[in-house]
Amino acid sequence: MHELRKDPLLQRWVVVLSDDSKPPSFYCADRRRGIPPRAPCPLCEIGDDAVEIFRIPNSDPARPPRVRVIANNHPILQVEGSLGRRGIGMYDAMNGIGASEIVIESPTHDVEPDERRTDNLSLVLETYRMRIEDLQKDMRLRYVLVFKNHGRAAGAVYDHPHSQIVATPITPRAVKDELYGARTHFGLKERCVFCDILREERRAGSRVIAENRDFIAFVPYAPRFPFEIWILPNEHQYSFVSLKSEQTPNLASIISLCTGKLGAVLEDPPYNMVLHTSPNKVPRPGHWQTLDDDYHWHIELLPNLLTHAGFEWGSGFHVLATTPEDAARYLREAR
């Protein structure tokens, strides 16, 4: 089983792939030749050994299911086992318990026409919602992270449209930081900081990319990456699980619109998509409990355009080579 370890200085957990520790040649080979595409695509033809967790069938049962979720066969966190929290000298460790799932977003390998893609994305979003709800029942798990890597340079291992779900036994640090910030703001203002940001962005206008009845997409005032986009529900919702069925098509269409604009402006850039929702709400003593009032789920689109170098790693600063206002203007004007 893999291992989770905690840094004693920063209280930051890392995942150590202790069951599959790689020799140096692993990294050198990757650097030399890049990761070759696999033929046949393992997500087009799923092997008999694949564990299917969930599916949305096709109305014609002779055709493959529209969306499928399978267990990752190289899981970084595994479902079976106990947490096994332990001390090792002055350090802390636990077992790599959690879940690693792959969402196969479409039965077809190649990108589909816009209309069908948006249609299918609604089903993918419903799938996320149902998987989060299901995984939140597991008392060992604290958080369910949904994310997508698009393009090899952004970490995608397959070219087939897919995203991933990783459930963790610890609320991830990036989420804790948001929860802490949101709670601090709520303590000062008695208002949700995301609702405040949403109103401020609408007032300023210069960073807004698109809006519909239920959602707004904008470049944040102080993002990490050039051309970063956040998508927020207009209505205050702390958890993605509260997404209403009638809102799903509007979310799908604003995501499609934004990824289409990124593709048009930046020539199909590598990017990551992250869904940030509130942590699992099963009561657990001593850990983050979200108030329904002080968190607001959202989607972050993170284009991978610049190298994170010594200054960024050493300081935690991010450098934006394009201003958020310029980025928003390019994206707004793109078709």
Add this chain to the structure above:
Amino acid sequence: MHELRKDPLLQRWVVVLSDDSKPPSFYCADRRRGIPPRAPCPLCEIGDDAVEIFRIPNSDPARPPRVRVIANNHPILQVEGSLGRRGIGMYDAMNGIGASEIVIESPTHDVEPDERRTDNLSLVLETYRMRIEDLQKDMRLRYVLVFKNHGRAAGAVYDHPHSQIVATPITPRAVKDELYGARTHFGLKERCVFCDILREERRAGSRVIAENRDFIAFVPYAPRFPFEIWILPNEHQYSFVSLKSEQTPNLASIISLCTGKLGAVLEDPPYNMVLHTSPNKVPRPGHWQTLDDDYHWHIELLPNLLTHAGFEWGSGFHVLATTPEDAARYLREAR
């Protein structure tokens, strides 16, 4: 002048290159062709417009200086001007004040034989110390970050041996996190957490790579990157400025040894080097004041081997494909 902006959720500052905001084509071109090496090398032949800040001359005045520090002609933070802290709607901004310097580590473009390289590295380390001392006198500045990008994939713009110094008007978040962790540990134990880690690593032994009279190099128990290396002074020193002249050669030799081992094991990998020292100590109300007891300067060597993808950005977790013990063994055994 560039702008610093603060994220209202995470209180994280970012640097916006507002005076030189890039169009989308800037990123697309880089992705297509990579950054070409510049000929002639601008650090071999420094132009007349370069502002020299510091030099260590050669004993033979006819030969070029052994180490030179010049102002970065594309500074991300500039020395001239006032901080100009201001609110913009609900957001916070200030001017991009600070310093951006390039340390030319050697007059020769190509890597030198080990012995001379170590010798020259001592002078480079002395240069860091003197530049930090000098920049700490500026009351507007809170921190001086020294770092090195080695290899294009780790963000190096020049092939010539060089490192960088960026002084910031805010203590960087990565440093604040360490200060907070160290202070929390000190509050609980009345001991420096770095001294505790140093003793624990020596006791365990499995992650130690090298030691000499003054320094120890080891792979941390829960690092961010496979083959990450930390170098700590054995003696408790909160600030790099306290480094004694007689310790410098030992620091140079252990750094050379470690980068040599990284090069041997991982075929000259791209890496970043970061020097973390205590923040500027000029008293400033309401900001981090280090106690001499609870911080410990150190050097971090961060090989750039894996893609930081959606899971990492969305969660803040890092995934180690090689265990720290295996990495340390490969590095220890390398010659």
